[in-house]
Amino acid sequence: MSAFAILLAFPAVAHARCDDIIPAPTPETGAKRPITAVDLIGLRDIGDPDSASYAGPSPFAVSPDGSRVAYIINRADLATNGYCRALVVNELRAPGPPAVLDRGGELIKILDVQRGFYLPSGATQTIVPKWSPDGRALAYLRRDNGVTQVWVANADGSGTRAVSRSSIDVDVLAWSQDGARLLFASRRDGAAADAAIDREGEAGWLYDRRVSPEISARPLTPATDELDVVAVEVQSGRTMAADSVDRAALRAAVAPDLPADPVAVAADGRRAWAERAVSSPLAPARLMASGHNGETMQCPAAACAGGALSIWWDGDAVLFLRREGWDKGDTALYRWSVDARAPVTVLRTDDVLHGCVKATTALVCTRENSVTPRRVVTIDVTTGAVREIFDPNPEFAGIRLGQVVRLRWRNDLGLEAWGDLVLPPDYRAGTKLPMVVVQYHSDGFLRGGTGDDYPIYLLAERGFAVLSTERPTFFAAAFPKLKTWYDINAANQKNWGERRSLLSSVLTGVSLAVDRGFADPARVGITGLSDGASTAAFALINARTFAAAAMSTCCMEPNTTATYGGIAWADWLRGMGYPPATANNRAFWRETSLAQNAARIDTPLLLQLADNEFRLALEAFSALREQRKPVEMYVYPDEYHVKWQPVHRRAVYERNLDWFSFWLQHEEDSDPAKAAQYARWRALRSPARSTPQPRPTR
Incomplete structure (x- = not known):
């Protein structure tokens, strides 16, 4: 049935x-x-x-x-x-x-x-x-x-x-x-598959590739x-x-x-598409189109090679939207007549354009930038004129945000990277501030980094400089013959090449903010979720730059990784070069294991984790705690890699703000409900750490 x-x-x-899902008109008051x-x-x-x-x-x-x-x-x-x-x-x-x-x-x-x-x-x-x-x-x-x-x-x-x-x-x-x-x-047969797993549980679930222990003992459903x-x-x-x-x-x-690369089909059946000269996913895909007689036309211009997000036909012309510029920080709309050598630039912007679809003579997109939340706009496909259709968040016109400075740099491999340095609204030139690094993308309106756990403008409001970083291209891009994402991931992992590249980029961005007089080098914090958390952990082991840290996921460790990740994940990692749990390969883990480096890590670390991932952090947390290092961990129920519950998001925001204020500004919130929190944190201070006594604030 x-x-x-x-x-x-x-x-x-x-x-x-x-009822406020559609905002009411917002009166202009002048003061923000x-x-x-x-x-x-x-x-x-x-x-x-x-x-x-x-x-x-x-x-x-x-x-x-x-x-x-x-x-x-x-x-x-x-x-x-x-x-x-x-x-x-x-x-x-x-x-x-x-x-x-x-x-x-x-x-x-x-x-x-x-x-x-x-x-x-x-x-x-x-x-x-x-x-x-x-x-x-x-x-x-x-x-x-x-x-x-x-x-x-x-x-x-x-x-x-x-x-x-x-x-x-x-x-x-x-x-x-x-x-x-x-x-x-x-x-x-989805209902039947779920019912079969339930029935299997009556006699015990077989522990096999279906089980991911960090999530649950219940076998996962086959895709x-x-x-x-x-x-x-x-x-x-x-x-x-x-x-x-x-x-x-x-x-x-x-x-x-x-498809992985965009394709468009005209009303008369002609196609336009992006095609890679080699099979590597990292190779640039060049714009191609069908001519009127069925011949294949190739756009030879540099603007037609790589970065295409979407393609459309507009009469006899091909429109395409492309990411380009320094580390793909710009978005451009081009118009290419298939018999022309070069396309015409219709619009270029450092704003982020998302979800563009064609409606007769215009594109409908969302548009946002670092200080402007997402809005619905149309873009004339001939003139590039932008017209706002709807602003879903007009309240932000009356909200005071921090000052934003775009910084650009290259890491030690010469790879382009950039970041948005957000300063307090009342920042005075020449003031060196405590700074928090938020990873690992900085496109569009600045919320809380990837995963939205580290509220950039709230940190700026509390007196921090915040460096919101955009990651450089993959380390493995230097190897154009890699044909699959699995091979690319393996190349990134080998000798921790990708991790070194990302850490170099973060450290270069921090140095730039320090050299320009914005940040105090003795009071810099780092944060991260997922790949950003891996970079944060790598930084705590391989650099002495950061005075406080907070992570939303954790960790890759010699015993935990192959155990709580489950059989399928352990096999996958071994195929990428990770050693088995029984190998006792300390040399492999020397630069990435918080547990093996716990004795020499003094940076205060806050872990705020989902209940279906926190088991992966137990090895690192236990080792740091045994070494009497300043570490604290919170676990949020019914949460996943990205936290979805609004009350949890508020709690994560607030605790991250308190944590960095405590360690980098030496301040405490006077709210009596937080007394126990601060008592624990004061106890985490190392006797050898010479820092001023906290002063109550707010």
């Missing part, structure tokens, strides 16, 4: 919640107020909140006639520890607040596929609504009571209804070509590309078997099947 039951006959109207954690956590998001993520789908769906754009707005709600979500539609010819078609639903999170199994990541999934061919309705995914279902909204705002009731999440949906049917699907497909007749609600045409339409809607 199918897992789906169709409910078209009973329209389940979404309950109106989160300080930024707060609530401001950052409550940002209204359109698409992936991570400004550095260019690989995901666009959040925008353009109507068939090109006059409207639909998308989902998402905002964290601290009061409920949940999220406000709304399906909205903007008229492209009349900029202004969008019309709300539906409110409600829970956050839909990404399930990563790693080593053949589904792994929860905590990151937000971009839900793209689907217009019906006649433009009268929109289908979209909405999650309620822990299950993702298909909903349909009338485009004129006259109502919404649930279309599916599945026992497991619906993963993908599409309209049939004629618009008469809705097609949706879940992973093949599959096969789908159980349902077709529903929209008018009658009758279900039917999906034919080959319907299945093809659904497969085309599956975002993970998008």
Whole structure:
């Protein structure tokens, strides 16, 4: 029996919640107020909140006639520890607040596929609504009571209804070509696979490649590309078997099947694409196109080699959006007539353009920069003129942010890198400040670095300089013959080449801020999540630059890595050159193991970790604690690699602020609720450490 039951006959109207999901007009008061954690956590998001993520789908769906754009707005709600979500539609010819078609639903999170199994990541999934061919309705995914279902909204705002009731999440949906049917699907036999794991548990789960102990003793569910497909007749609600045409339409809607390099198909069938001369994923992909007679045309200009994000046809011309400039810090829109040698630059900016889709004579994108949160804009594809359609966060016009200075440098390998140095709003020239390094991307509006745990503007408000770094290109880019990402990762890992390159970049950026008189070299802190945490740990072992540190994930250690990571991860690491747990290869781990270097690490370290990852930190934490080093660890329940719960994000923000204020500014918050925290931290001070006594603040 199918897992789906169709409910078209009973329209389940979404309950109106989160009335401020569309902002009210903000009066201009002149004076700006300080930024707060609530401001950052409550940002209204359109698409992936991570400004550095260019690989995901666009959040925008353009109507068939090109006059409207639909998308989902998402905002964290601290009061409920949940999220406000709304399906909205903007008229492209009349900029202004969008019309709300539906409110409600829970956050839909990404399930990563790693080593053949589904792994929860905590990151937000971009839900793209689907217009019906006649433009009268929109289908979209909405999650309620822990299950993702298909909903349909009338485009004129006259109502919404649930279309599916599945026992497991619906993963993908599409309209049939004629618009008469809705097609949706879940992973093949997903309910049966989950039930089989439950039954296996009655006699004990076999500990095999399915188990990742740092997450759970329960085996992970095997990933599959096969789908159980349902077709529903929209008018009658009758279900039917999906034919080959319907299945093809659904497969085309599956975002993970998008090619690694962009492709565009014109109305007459001609193609434009990016093609690599060699098979390495790191080789630049050059722009190609089909001529009128079917011949292949190659754009020979330098601007056509590498960095392409998206490609579109516009009449006989090819439009393409490209990252370029110093360490890919700029975005440019080009127009190439296929019979011309060089493209014409339509627009170039150091702002970040995300999720661009074509609507007749314009692109619809989000646009943001270091001091401006994401907005919806259109870009004229001929003139490059930018017009704002909707600002989802107008409150930020009345919020005081720190001063931002863009710094550029090369690391010791000559690789380009850059960072945004954020200074307090009232910074006085010549003042040397305590500084915190936030990693490892600095694209777009500055929140809290990758993973959003280290609030840049809140740190600046507290009197810190903050260096938000953009990582250089991979160390392995020097080896163009590497053909797979596995080979690239192995080359990056060999002799810790990538880790050395990243540390060199961070240290060069710190030195630049110090040399220019912004930062006090004796009061520099470092932070990081994921790859950034690995760089932070490497820095604590191989440099003496940092006086305090905070990490959101931890750690790669000789015993823990091959144990709590599970069999599949241990095998994968050994294939990349890591030794087995029984090898006792101290030389291999000398430069990366916090545990093996615990006796000589004095930097105070704060760990704020997800409950499904903290076991990987136990070896390092225990070794540092045994050596009486200043270390403290917190574990957050029901969290993943990226923390998703608003109340946890606020707690992480606040504790990171307190930690760096304590160690780098010698200040304590006078809030009585934090008395025990500061008593512990004072006890962590080494008797040999000559620092001023903390003074109460705030």
